[in-house]
Amino acid sequence: MTDASGFFAEVDDLVLARARRGDADALALLYATFARPVYTLGCRLTGAAESGEDILQETFLELLRSLPSYRGDGAFGSWLRRIVVSKALMRRRRARVRSVEEHREFSDAAGAWTPAPERRWQLAFDLERALARLPEAARVVVWLHDVEGLTHAEIAEAFGRSESFSKSQLARAHDRLRQWLVPERSIEHAPDDRRSAGAARR
């Protein structure tokens, strides 16, 4: 299990016990330890800073509400991360009811900006932008799988979908990111890309 986003920082049992009893200092310490991973994950999954702050708030409100019933099974960060993912997916479900974003996600995919893969700082900036621009399901899956280290089975469970859904969304994300970030490479395998994108849409 990777800890690229900091969810597996060590938490003292005593701090957890105090936080469970509502101790303000212990709760503030938990916030100080996990605010960045929670906010970062919220922003990455939703692709927007405003939504990231909403998820930060919703997650810590849930933590304050549910901490007394947290039994300590598994890592605390893992429990917290599940809350973030669940909040992000809940927002996605609400948004899907309101919009038809999923249907237009590929229509505006042709790049409107020029990537600069030679420069690393530029690449990070481009990668941030490209990630935010991905269709939501593809963005959530690629982040949860490639960065947070969740398996396809775990992602499928979170989405309430099949593992093949998770795999096809991951392929979709990689195809798009590669196309946007390294355009010359995407041309080389055009037939396979189409096959993969077709499979993803199914």
Added chain:
Amino acid sequence: MHLTTEDLLALRDGEGAPEHRRHLLQCPECARRLESMTELSSELRDLPALEPPVGAWERILAAQRRQQRARRVLVWAAAAAALLVMAVTAGLVLRPEATTPSRLPDARFNDIADLMNASRELEMVLRSPSLRSPVLRPAEAARIVALEDQLALIDIQLVTAGDGLPRSSALALWSDRVELLDELVRARGRFDGEGKFRHATDL
């Protein structure tokens, strides 16, 4: 025929069919794509963590207090409604002779209209900007929440009973309401915008 992105990602994750693995050994293009996918994942992991907005924790705690207050009012409302239903069923509320006010109405007020006016005036005072400054002491905040809960309970009784409330009970409830509002003004009045003590009568 080259491997699909899904095939390559499966190989990257240590899965994938043996024939795909064999293909990879013979196809430099697919091997290069697999390498670039691995690189991409590594670059994603290297993206910097983001700093939460300043003051987010304070906003979370404030939202928690609002939620707790809303939940308490709901519990009070449910309890009050249940009690009222029981009281009405038992004929206690609608029979004036059976109703005992919690205490005698304030002698300053002769009728309900006076109490309603006093209520309105106190509510206006409570809405004044100088009384809306944050309460800093936990004990004061808890007292204000308790007063607001009691106020909500009285409002529920007044609204639920409506015109069917006997005059003596209505007088007692309105009198209690005025007293609670007065206490609320005094509780809030201790901290004005500059953190100075100010009594309600001075406002």
